Amino acid sequence: MVIKETLQHREAVRGGAGSVDFYYAVPKEMCDDYMRMFARLDINPLSSIGRHQHVGETEPYYILSGEGIFIDNDGNRTPVRRGDVCIIREGDFHAIENPSETEILSLMAVIYKQE
C-alpha cells in the first residue's frame, strides 16, 4: 500500500521557539507500542524543539539537511549537519535548535519502545 505523508504544522514544540512542520510517514493510527512515530521534521528558521525526555522509549534523529545544534542530557551543545545522527538513551533529556535565519533544518525521527 502506498500512501502520502501527513503534514502537521506545530508551534512551540516542547516549549521551543518558532515552529516545526511534522511530515508523518506512518500515520498515527498505524503506529503501535513498538514503533510510535516515524516522521520527517522540518524545523523552521530560528525555531527549535524544546528540552524533553522520553521514558520507556527513545528517539534517534538523522539529519537530512540544514545545520543545527543538538543539546544532550548534560547540556552539551553539538553542531549537526547532513549525515549526523543524534543518539538518545532511554530517559535522557534532549533538545535541538535551528539557528539559521534562512535555512530549514530537516531530519528524520523515529520513536520506538526501549526498556
Next chain:
Amino acid sequence: MVIKETLQHREAVRGGAGSVDFYYAVPKEMCDDYMRMFARLDINPLSSIGRHQHVGETEPYYILSGEGIFIDNDGNRTPVRRGDVCIIREGDFHAIENPSETEILSLMAVIYKQE
C-alpha cells in the same frame, strides 16, 4: 551523543539489480529487538531491492527523492516519489525498483518488531 552515519555499499540486494548504498543512522550494534534498522537507502540508477518478506517485523519506506516503482505483496506496481510512504504489513512480500538511468532513488527505511 552525536555520531556519523555508516555507509555500506551492497550489490544485488535481496536478489535485486545493481547496487544500493545503505547509510545506517543507528549503528547495527545499537539496534535491538524492537528497532532493527534505521537507515537511508540510496538505490542507484537501474537498481532495485528484490522481492523479500519480513516475518515478525515490518519495514515502511519513506521516499525522500527520485522516482521509483513499489511492488506490493500482490504484485501491484505503484509509482512512488518524494513524500510517498510504502506501508508493508507483517509477513507481506515487497520490492522496489529505480527505473531511472541517471537519478538516485533515496528513501528512509525503518525495520521494527511487529506481531
